[in-house]
Amino acid sequence: MNPSAESHSGAGASTAAEAPNASTAPELGEHRHVGLGAIAGAAGVSKATASRALRHPDTVSPGSLAKVRRALAILGVDSGSHDAPSRQMVALVKPAAPAGNVDPYARLFDLLTSRVFAQGIAAVHVEAAAYRADALAESLLGSAGSEPHVQGAIVLGGGAAGELAAKLAERHLPQIRVSNARHEDGISRIVLDATDGIATAVQHLVHLGHRRIGLAVLRDSAAAVRIAGFRKSMAQVLHIPATRDQAPVVEAAGGTMAGVAAAEELLHLQCSAVIACAPSLSFGILEAAARARLDVPRDLSLLTVGDMPDADVIAPPLSQVSYDWEAIAVSALNEVRTMMANPGEAAAIDYSMTPDLVLRASAVPPQRR
Incomplete structure (x- = not known):
């Protein structure tokens, strides 16, 4: 050869x-x-x-x-x-x-x-x-x-x-x-396009009965569009003004610890469900729930937007809005x-x-x- x-x-x-x-x-x-x-x-x-x-x-x-x-x-x-x-x-x-x-x-x-x-x-x-x-x-x-x-x-x-x-x-x-x-x-x-994915996540969580839904999003160039899409979806599905109080959002830096801090803030705001827009934020939310002795999904529902490595073998297996890679x-x-x-x-x-x-x-x- x-x-x-x-x-x-x-x-x-x-x-x-x-x-x-x-x-x-x-x-x-x-x-x-x-x-x-x-x-x-x-x-x-x-x-x-x-x-x-x-x-x-x-x-x-x-x-x-x-x-x-x-x-x-x-x-x-x-x-x-x-x-x-x-x-x-x-x-x-x-x-x-x-x-x-x-x-x-x-x-x-x-x-x-x-x-x-x-x-x-x-x-x-x-x-x-x-x-x-x-x-x-x-x-x-x-x-x-x-x-x-x-x-x-x-x-x-x-x-x-x-x-x-x-x-x-x-x-x-x-x-x-x-x-x-x-x-x-x-x-x-x-x-x-994560905005359509966020809208799908909101619709699913509302269908399950959640009314207090929070969004954890990375602080990057796409954050503003994702936040706007989230609040628009919340307003349309729940027929609310979707203000900061009614549709809480936390912007976070990258990394699991940033996800922990974001989750702690959303838990403090009494969210029963969280949509995470990055794998690191999802891991952070799981960690924050464990620290607070909360069970996912019994005490807090979690849905990830984007690719989540090994989402099907994590405890609990994570629901996600994912792309056809x-x-x-x-x-x-x-x-x-x-x-x-x-x-x-x-x-x-x-x-x-x-x-x-x-x-x-x-x-x-x-x-x-």
């Missing part, structure tokens, strides 16, 4: 910055032999599965085939696929999760990685860090006037990732953003590949993804406490 100099993979901001010039990557023309055991180990499959994937790819499952192709790319080995695009790399960018916080894009990031490698394209992982947008952009694009090291990008989230997206846009790199806020920046975007991954990759095939010609897209309600055991009719 021949090495592929285009197949680099980085993890973290520093690795991504070095990926295009990594000294460990094989040079064109360099011959390198990688054993079947190394490929199987990197892919997390058996040697037999790895062998079938290399010799008879149609006899293994799509998931196993994607793992083997990803391992080949990471090891710097050409899979021998003649229909894979030549010299193509896509940057997958997400913001670094703050210490103690839960990465809300973890599942989408993994799905995108699998799909990119399954299509024979190399992925460069980038964790965007504050104040490093210029350096990261240069590592991905090279110097002005040169050919970029990557041919496209999928950028998840805002903050530092948004700053990097702006730098990539200045060099006209085909890219699409997936975020929870809409901006007039001319970049193609898939918006994770598989559909989002497919849409994002298809869009950026279309842009890469027709650079400068594709019109910018801008559409929203509405989440669905997944009922589990953390929300029940209110009881006295």
